[in-house]
Amino acid sequence: MAELADIVTGLGEKKFRAKQIFGWLARGAASFDEMNNVPLKLREALASEGYYIGQPEVVTEQISAADGTRKCLYEFRDGARVESVFMKYSYGNSICISSQVGCLMGCTFCASTMDGKMRDLTGGEMLGEVLRMKRLTGEDINHVVIMGMGEPFDNYDEVARFLRLINDPAGVGLSLRNITVSTCGIIPMIARFAEDFPQVNLAVSLHAPDGDKRMRTMPVARKYGYDELIEACRAYTEKTHRRITFEYALIRDVNDSEADARSLAHRLRGWLTHVNLIPLNEVKGREYKTAEGARVSAFRKVLEDSGVAVTVRRTLGSDIDAACGQLRADNKRG
Numbered sequence: 321m322a323e324l325a326d327i328v329t330g331l332g333e334k335k336f337r338a339k340q341i342f343g344w345l346a347r348g349a350a351s352f353d354e355m356n357n358v359p360l361k362l363r364e365a366l367a368s369e370g371y372y373i374g375q376p377e378v379v380t381e382q383i384s385a386a387d388g389t390r391k392c393l394y395e396f397r398d399g400a401r402v403e404s405v406f407m408k409y410s411y412g413n414s415i416c417i418s419s420q421v422g423c424l425m426g427c428t429f430c431a432s433t434m435d436g437k438m439r440d441l442t443g444g445e446m447l448g449e450v451l452r453m454k455r456l457t458g459e460d461i462n463h464v465v466i467m468g469m470g471e472p473f474d475n476y477d478e479v480a481r482f483l484r485l486i487n488d489p490a491g492v493g494l495s496l497r498n499i500t501v502s503t504c505g506i507i508p509m510i511a512r513f514a515e516d517f518p519q520v521n522l523a524v525s526l527h528a529p530d531g532d533k534r535m536r537t538m539p540v541a542r543k544y545g546y547d548e549l550i551e552a553c554r555a556y557t558e559k560t561h562r563r564i565t566f567e568y569a570l571i572r573d574v575n576d577s578e579a580d581a582r583s584l585a586h587r588l589r590g591w592l593t594h595v596n597l598i599p600l601n602e603v604k605g606r607e608y609k610t611a612e613g614a615r616v617s618a619f620r621k622v623l624e625d626s627g628v629a630v631t632v633r634r635t636l637g638s639d640i641d642a643a644c645g646q647l648r649a650d651n652k653r654g
């Protein structure tokens with residue numbers, strides 16, 4: 321809002337025009353022409369100064385006939401493509417957005433990282449993912465999860481900007497408690513995040529019961545050790561008094577044994593944690609397979625019996641390419 325006010329006053333207009341424009345942007349306006357209470361002169365001046373509304377275009381989308389999950393491949397003006405997924409839950413509508421174009425983290429089971437990282441997204445572009453989906457579906461968005469392409473803590477400043485933008489009461493006004501940020505474990509940023517955004521939910525992609533196994537699938541674990549990560553997460557819960565979610569993708573014969581479950585339970589028992597078990601979304605070109613149903617149930621039972629809170633993520637959009645990064649990989653620009 322302050323930046324918009326500078327622009328508007330710099331063009332010789334009154335400051336309150338910034339609030340009007342900000343409101344239009346938050347309601348999903350995709351062009352200055354829609355802003356019918358903003359003087360034409362100002363709209364023309366904005367366009368001639370080179371300003372534009374950077375909502376992404378939809379390159380392609382898949383809609384699940386089973387549950388209405390909608391997965392979009394978006395393209396920004398420079399050709400950068402990211403994915404975003406809209407899901408309906410009993411507690412409301414949720415959108416999973418991307419924070420980077422591609423990803424540098426190199427997790428071996430993930431499609432988003434196959435071509436590395438093209439660039440970071442800006443906070444405004446992340447908001448654009450939400451607003452475009454709202455416009456497409458005609459539905460409210462009640463929850464936002466930053467768990468699509470990219471590592472949010474590798475683009476911390478712009479993710480922080482997004483959080484402030486979407487929370488601004490003059491705009492979308494989404495409660496920070498309805499937002500979840502998911503990291504693969506960039507340890508120094510966990511403490512900073514606890515300081516800056518104690519109300520935002522934090523999820524950590526753990527995907528392994530110990531350091532050795534984690535290093536095999538997640539290169540980030542070579543830089544940030546398992547014990548240190550668990551310690552940083554525990555410190556986070558102590559500081560914020562908030563539960564931390566551990567994402568754990570169950571990969572057949574890699575991390576899905578009962579011994580793995582016992583070792584994980586040993587680490588997580590007795591503090592504010594919650595484990596979200598995710599049967600792996602298989603990715604074309606990667607050899608990993610999803611864990612079998614019986615292994616998922618046995619894994620879950622070990623955690624439950626140890627007193628660790630656990631859920632198995634409901635598989636949404638199973639009839640579409642739900643693995644993150646897959647739609648982009650299948651629609652490479654020529």
Ligand code: SF4
Pocket residue numbers: 423424425426427430431432433468469470471504525
């Ligand atoms: S799982 Fe997340 S952090 Fe790992 S490569 Fe994929 S997008 Fe990046």
